[in-house]
Amino acid sequence: MSEPTPSSSPWRMARRAARLNPSVIREILKLTEQPGVLSLAGGLPAPDSFPVEAMREATTRVLAEQPQAALQYAASEGYGPLREWVAARLQAQGMKHVKAEQVLMTTGSQQGLDLVAKVMVDAGAPVAVETPTYLGALQAFTPFEPIFAGVASDGEGALPEAIARLPHDAPGTRFMYVLPNFQNPTGRLMPEARRQAVIAAARQAGVPLLEDNPYGDLWFDEEPPTALAARWPEGVTYMGSFSKVLAPGLRLGYVVAPPDLAPKLLQAKQAADLHTPGFNQRIVYEVVKDGFLDRHIPTIRSRYKAQRDVMAEALQREMPAGTEWTKPGGGMFFWVRLPAGCRALDLLPQAVAEGVAFVPGEPFYAQQPDPRTLRLSYVTLTPDEIRQAVAALGRVVRRQLEDTLQKGTP
Amino acid sequence: MSEPTPSSSPWRMARRAARLNPSVIREILKLTEQPGVLSLAGGLPAPDSFPVEAMREATTRVLAEQPQAALQYAASEGYGPLREWVAARLQAQGMKHVKAEQVLMTTGSQQGLDLVAKVMVDAGAPVAVETPTYLGALQAFTPFEPIFAGVASDGEGALPEAIARLPHDAPGTRFMYVLPNFQNPTGRLMPEARRQAVIAAARQAGVPLLEDNPYGDLWFDEEPPTALAARWPEGVTYMGSFSKVLAPGLRLGYVVAPPDLAPKLLQAKQAADLHTPGFNQRIVYEVVKDGFLDRHIPTIRSRYKAQRDVMAEALQREMPAGTEWTKPGGGMFFWVRLPAGCRALDLLPQAVAEGVAFVPGEPFYAQQPDPRTLRLSYVTLTPDEIRQAVAALGRVVRRQLEDTLQKGTP
Numbered sequence: 001m002s003e004p005t006p007s008s009s010p011w012r013m014a015r016r017a018a019r020l021n022p023s024v025i026r027e028i029l030k031l032t033e034q035p036g037v038l039s040l041a042g043g044l045p046a047p048d049s050f051p052v053e054a055m056r057e058a059t060t061r062v063l064a065e066q067p068q069a070a071l072q073y074a075a076s077e078g079y080g081p082l083r084e085w086v087a088a089r090l091q092a093q094g095m096k097h098v099k100a101e102q103v104l105m106t107t108g109s110q111q112g113l114d115l116v117a118k119v120m121v122d123a124g125a126p127v128a129v130e131t132p133t134y135l136g137a138l139q140a141f142t143p144f145e146p147i148f149a150g151v152a153s154d155g156e157g158a159l160p161e162a163i164a165r166l167p168h169d170a171p172g173t174r175f176m177y178v179l180p181n182f183q184n185p186t187g188r189l190m191p192e193a194r195r196q197a198v199i200a201a202a203r204q205a206g207v208p209l210l211e212d213n214p215y216g217d218l219w220f221d222e223e224p225p226t227a228l229a230a231r232w233p234e235g236v237t238y239m240g241s242f243s244k245v246l247a248p249g250l251r252l253g254y255v256v257a258p259p260d261l262a263p264k265l266l267q268a269k270q271a272a273d274l275h276t277p278g279f280n281q282r283i284v285y286e287v288v289k290d291g292f293l294d295r296h297i298p299t300i301r302s303r304y305k306a307q308r309d310v311m312a313e314a315l316q317r318e319m320p321a322g323t324e325w326t327k328p329g330g331g332m333f334f335w336v337r338l339p340a341g342c343r344a345l346d347l348l349p350q351a352v353a354e355g356v357a358f359v360p361g362e363p364f365y366a367q368q369p370d371p372r373t374l375r376l377s378y379v380t381l382t383p384d385e386i387r388q389a390v391a392a393l394g395r396v397v398r399r400q401l402e403d404t405l406q407k408g409t410p
Numbered sequence: 411m412s413e414p415t416p417s418s419s420p421w422r423m424a425r426r427a428a429r430l431n432p433s434v435i436r437e438i439l440k441l442t443e444q445p446g447v448l449s450l451a452g453g454l455p456a457p458d459s460f461p462v463e464a465m466r467e468a469t470t471r472v473l474a475e476q477p478q479a480a481l482q483y484a485a486s487e488g489y490g491p492l493r494e495w496v497a498a499r500l501q502a503q504g505m506k507h508v509k510a511e512q513v514l515m516t517t518g519s520q521q522g523l524d525l526v527a528k529v530m531v532d533a534g535a536p537v538a539v540e541t542p543t544y545l546g547a548l549q550a551f552t553p554f555e556p557i558f559a560g561v562a563s564d565g566e567g568a569l570p571e572a573i574a575r576l577p578h579d580a581p582g583t584r585f586m587y588v589l590p591n592f593q594n595p596t597g598r599l600m601p602e603a604r605r606q607a608v609i610a611a612a613r614q615a616g617v618p619l620l621e622d623n624p625y626g627d628l629w630f631d632e633e634p635p636t637a638l639a640a641r642w643p644e645g646v647t648y649m650g651s652f653s654k655v656l657a658p659g660l661r662l663g664y665v666v667a668p669p670d671l672a673p674k675l676l677q678a679k680q681a682a683d684l685h686t687p688g689f690n691q692r693i694v695y696e697v698v699k700d701g702f703l704d705r706h707i708p709t710i711r712s713r714y715k716a717q718r719d720v721m722a723e724a725l726q727r728e729m730p731a732g733t734e735w736t737k738p739g740g741g742m743f744f745w746v747r748l749p750a751g752c753r754a755l756d757l758l759p760q761a762v763a764e765g766v767a768f769v770p771g772e773p774f775y776a777q778q779p780d781p782r783t784l785r786l787s788y789v790t791l792t793p794d795e796i797r798q799a800v801a802a803l804g805r806v807v808r809r810q811l812e813d814t815l816q817k818g819t820p
Binding site: 009010011012013014015016017020021022023026044045047050052055056059060063067070071072073074076106107110111114118120121122123125136139142143144172174175206207208235243247248249250251258260261263264267268270271272273275276278279280 | 532
């Protein structure tokens with residue numbers, strides 16, 4: 001009977017803990033925080049787009065008119081008037097079926113991913129994702145130990161024929177996670193015809209969808225088609241966020257689940273953090289209730305659109321032949337595929353040395369990454385900085401291509 | 411090949427979803443929201459104790475001086491200066507080992523419970539809890555499908571001999587959850603000698619502890635002994651909260667984990683909601699940084715102490731012989747044991763009809779509930795209301811005793 005020595009830890013972790021690892025992107029971002037590095041790596045909205053004055057007025061109002069309610073414990077579902085507002089807005093966007101009772105306010109839409117996985121995913125159960133997909137979703141789902149089934153995708157999103165094969169390739173798939181509007185990381189938009197085909201294939205396959213829509217309001221050229229959830233209300237759980245249209249530091253998102261799922265999500269929410277800060281929910285409601293977003297979002301759109309145009313021109317001018325990308329119609333990202341022989345991950349240290357940072361594409365793939373891909377954000381740098389950063393990136397890629405060429409010629 | 415009919419849901423839930431059920435307390439609280447009912451049922455701090463003016467000043471400062479940083483995405487660990495502040499405060503309270511790097515800010519301390527369970531609990535693994543224990547902890551742990559091992563407890567907390575038996579009774583116990591200061595629901599305090607014995611037994615048994623301390627600052631008569639975490643730094647994960655000393659609607663708590671656990675908790679936090687709102691963290695830091703709590707907490711203490719005294723007198727005056735309770739030395743709750751023959755759950759409808767609500771004790775037990783117990787909060791009603799409410803409770807209990815007596819005499 002000897003006491004454990006101080007070095008012998010009494011903690012024995014869950015099996016899932018082995019899967020919890022530092023985010024590759026976070027580690028990369030640390031690299032890029034060196035002074036003098038122009039970062040195209042972030043997924044952060046432009047901070048000078050945050051409506052500080054509106055926030056100030058709303059906060060003053062909340063603390064003057066309803067301070068005790070705003071600072072007290074509150075319902076796990078969320079603040080009633082804000083849930084009503086969300087439902088009305090989604091109805092106006094074509095999701096006619098949405099009722100306020102279905103809207104669950106979450107601590108950022110990241111929490112929506114956690115809650116859906118908690119309620120839906122057993123260890124070893126398949127979860128289908130687009131190829132590539134949002135890294136944060138992979139991270140949220142991973143603790144519940146799913147098997148990821150990558151669904152082959154093209155520039156319009158998941159391929160319907162790949163969805164149709166899910167009952168064979170990944171039987172018992174619990175849901176497919178899909179980001180139809182200006183996807184992170186690819187920036188791609190799922191067009192109308194593809195939406196129809198995806199819904200038909202998913203219904204046929206009996207695979208419900210988790211539709212994530214943080215970027216839908218940030219369109220530049222044309223409004224995206226109606227949400228998938230509008231087309232199959234009982235088979236699609238929909239997630240939205242205030243992070244990209246107001247400010248992410250408030251951590252406010254929402255999940256709209258079909259009626260048979262909603263009560264379980266609510267219980268999971270209650271177990272997870274009781275409720276999302278009522279203070280924040282009331283402030284956001286005060287900001288948005290009188291149509292503020294209809295005036296504010298166009299200012300973000302025109303700003304991001306100008307930055308996208310600058311990046312598109314810079315890529316055209318600076319990148320060597322064989323580099324591929326598509327000009328995104330909204331959102332925050334270009335997805336670039338380097339010429340054959342390049343690996344984005346290997347390029348990163350040289351790029352940082354040259355004064356530019358990006359995110360390599362590999363972590364965004366659940367399986368079989370395409371090592372030539374990388375993600376560039378255009379929303380946080382000025383037009384001049386974007387031009388400089390892309391020029392630096394072009395130099396680094398050209399240099400690697402020349403090196404490869406020399407090595408390949410013995 | 412037929413399409414699923416609208417009524418056939420494509421959603422297939424995880425096994426754990428069957429365990430996610432509405433909180434008994436929430437259902438009870440709905441009952442008590444009828445007009446005219448004096449509620450002793452809530453676990454809510456008194457809303458007129460919230461420091462609204464300090465919050466207003468802090469919010470104005472944050473939005474004037476650091477609006478963009480406060481509204482932007484932020485580190486999953488939390489806001490650096492607030493983590494430093496927490497570490498310094500815990501050090502001053504005797505937890506000399508705490509470093510700011512170990513402090514993880516959470517969305518209320520409820521999230522700390524969720525994260526620790528996520529990292530520590532496999533399905534079927536034992537988790538030990540006091541008897542009775544905080545219901546919200548049972549709810550947070552349940553989705554991870556533990557087997558709960560109730561540790562026999564008395565008025566001073568868990569019994570050391572019961573902890574010593576855990577390796578035999580519940581081998582592989584991942585941790586024991588313990589609330590040493592003015593426990594919810596019992597209000598009991600673990601005295602110095604018991605703390606020493608609990609730590610010795612836990613070390614010997616190799617069972618690490620999750621120490622939850624939301625109420626420690628709310629002592630009335632005497633400051634509680636040093637935290638368990640100070641006595642076994644590598645074996646105790648400690649949780650604190652701003653909910654009871656500032657305001658719960660901000661949803662701000664923290665976890666201090668031993669170094670071998672902390673990185674996994676951080677990854678789990680990132681997956682769960684990226685980070686706790688930076689806006690809220692900066693406001694709270696602005697409120698607390700210059701010693702505000704040292705002025706504010708004594709005002710809560712003296713207020714709650716007066717209310718406790720009123721309830722103690724009222725219980726003495728109104729409750730029939732055979733009713734047991736202990737006057738709590740802090741916190742928010744009396745734990746009452748009714749005379750033999752009473753079941754608190756059965757009494758509740760009559761109590762509500764009589765104009766008073768309470769929380770029956772049964773949901774607070776992981777196993778073998780004591781049906782005679784109930785929890786009374788004294789912090790939200792005025793002294794007069796407390797007197798009225800306890801008088802009504804006394805009448806209902808007496809009536810049931812008389813009915814039982816009559817039935818028992820055929």
